[in-house]
Amino acid sequence: MRVELTQSGGWANLTLRCLVDSSSLPADVAAELDDAVQALLSAGMGQVGRVRDAAVLEFKFEKGGKVTRARFDETAAPKELDRVLRILRPLLKPIPFQAD
Amino acid sequence: MPDHRHEDRCCICGFIPPYLVESLADSEDARVRKVAFATLEATTTARATRLVNPSQLLGRSVAPGQGRSRVVYDMEGRSMPLPGTLRRTEYQSAVLQDEVDEAFENAGRTYEFYRSVMGLDSLDGGGFPIVSSVNFGFQVGNAFWDGERIVYGAGDGNLFLPFTRSLAVAAHEMSHGVLSFSSDLDYEGETGALNESFCDVMGISVEQYTNGTSVAEARWSLGAELLGPALADVEAIRTFEARPAFKDHPNLSTDPQPKHMRDYVFTDKDRGGVHINSGIPNHAFYLVAQALGGNVWDRSARIWFEAFTNVLNRRASFQQAALATASVARQKFGEEAGLAVSNAWRAVGVQPDVRP
Numbered sequence: 001m002r003v004e005l006t007q008s009g010g011w012a013n014l015t016l017r018c019l020v021d022s023s024s025l026p027a028d029v030a031a032e033l034d035d036a037v038q039a040l041l042s043a044g045m046g047q048v049g050r051v052r053d054a055a056v057l058e059f060k061f062e063k064g065g066k067v068t069r070a071r072f073d074e075t076a077a078p079k080e081l082d083r084v085l086r087i088l089r090p091l092l093k094p095i096p097f098q099a100d
Numbered sequence: 101m102p103d104h105r106h107e108d109r110c111c112i113c114g115f116i117p118p119y120l121v122e123s124l125a126d127s128e129d130a131r132v133r134k135v136a137f138a139t140l141e142a143t144t145t146a147r148a149t150r151l152v153n154p155s156q157l158l159g160r161s162v163a164p165g166q167g168r169s170r171v172v173y174d175m176e177g178r179s180m181p182l183p184g185t186l187r188r189t190e191y192q193s194a195v196l197q198d199e200v201d202e203a204f205e206n207a208g209r210t211y212e213f214y215r216s217v218m219g220l221d222s223l224d225g226g227g228f229p230i231v232s233s234v235n236f237g238f239q240v241g242n243a244f245w246d247g248e249r250i251v252y253g254a255g256d257g258n259l260f261l262p263f264t265r266s267l268a269v270a271a272h273e274m275s276h277g278v279l280s281f282s283s284d285l286d287y288e289g290e291t292g293a294l295n296e297s298f299c300d301v302m303g304i305s306v307e308q309y310t311n312g313t314s315v316a317e318a319r320w321s322l323g324a325e326l327l328g329p330a331l332a333d334v335e336a337i338r339t340f341e342a343r344p345a346f347k348d349h350p351n352l353s354t355d356p357q358p359k360h361m362r363d364y365v366f367t368d369k370d371r372g373g374v375h376i377n378s379g380i381p382n383h384a385f386y387l388v389a390q391a392l393g394g395n396v397w398d399r400s401a402r403i404w405f406e407a408f409t410n411v412l413n414r415r416a417s418f419q420q421a422a423l424a425t426a427s428v429a430r431q432k433f434g435e436e437a438g439l440a441v442s443n444a445w446r447a448v449g450v451q452p453d454v455r456p
């Protein structure tokens with residue numbers, strides 16, 4: 001599985017991105033990532049409409065020739081997001097802002 | 101012109117179906133993604149939109165009253181449930197935990213600014229308890245206003261340091277609260293950029309007021325104290341000045357904030373670029389402050405506060421903000437001040453004389 005995460009918005013509004021191929025991860029971490037992604041994709045999302053400055057997390061998952069995209073406000077689905085972000089967040093690197 | 105696609109008066113709402121798009125292999129077409137996302141956003145927003153009076157939030161954390169009432173909770177790296185574990189209340193001394201004490205002190209400084217300069221007793225004028233939750237989530241390099249409290253991440257220590265370090269951030273987030281109790285400006289497109297700009301303006305004004313720095317002495321940029329070792333070569337995250345906060349950075353390239361209407365950024369990101377296009381009204385405020393001189397809290401910040409909280413409506417445009425600030429300046433401080441404000445807006449490409 002390949003996972004791309006792009007974080008944008010938030011108070012600082014810097015864009016951060018990482019691209020991870022789970023085959024490059026230790027087997028237990030790869031398994032946890034796969035499981036966490038499945039949980040995230042089936043999670044209900046608590047929408048918090050009056051939040052100001054929440055960052056936006058955009059995911060692109062590729063597995064078995066299928067591409068799945070998902071976009072979450074950082075305050076949504078906190079439990080499921082947290083599992084994925086514990087693996088991916090340390091890998092984020094800053095990139096230039098892109099309007100599109 | 102940016103549109104205002106949805107109402108945004110809702111509060112914390114019930115759970116809704118997953119917010120995701122499944123596409124068949126190789127759906128790389130950006131337009132397809134955009135349409136799919138927009139559809140889902142419209143659906144979720146419609147479901148989530150429920151009118152809730154902000155005052156209904158009062159009972160959730162601490163009972164309202166008159167005067168300063170600060171409470172700080174600790175999320176201890178968790179992202180739910182908010183607010184977390186109670187660490188410090190108004191009459192307690194420092195608990196010697198940096199994030200908790202910083203959030204507490206910065207809430208106090210912001211309260212003091214609003215009370216002394218603007219005559220406002222807390223965020224709602226009625227002693228709204230100022231609740232902060234620190235150490236939110238795993239390595240979160242951000243702070244946000246969640247509709248009833250300020251939530252701070254502690255950063256990853258590499259890109260970002262704890263967001264409690266910045267007084268301007270604390271005051272910015274609390275100012276979102278002030279707006280929600282007054283004009284309730286939308287958070288999308290041009291109006292959203294005004295919302296963001298007001299909070300940046302109040303953030304830097306609280307910083308200058310607390311430090312006792314004049315317009316001439318002040319640092320007119322934000323965020324330097326939040327940058328970790330990996331971004332140590334970035335001077336600041338954004339600046340009110342005409343120059344970019346960073347330029348040709350090896351990772352970030354150049355600060356994308358415009359300072360003139362000709363450079364307004366049309367984007368689907370960041371709710372129509374609310375943190376991007378805020379650069380235009382921010383720069384207008386900077387020019388007003390430079391023209392009026394002295395201390396920012398003497399006139400410039402008071403003009404902005406009055407216009408944004410008492411005059412503007414919740415769908416205001418840059419032009420309406422120009423008209424409102426110029427009018428308030430004239431009424432409060434005379435023709436010369438009004439002219440200074442009009443000239444500042446003109447300099448960023450907004451015409452304050454034409455009634456929209």
Ligand SMILES: [Zn+2]
Pocket residue numbers: 011052053272276296299
């Ligand atoms: Zn903000």
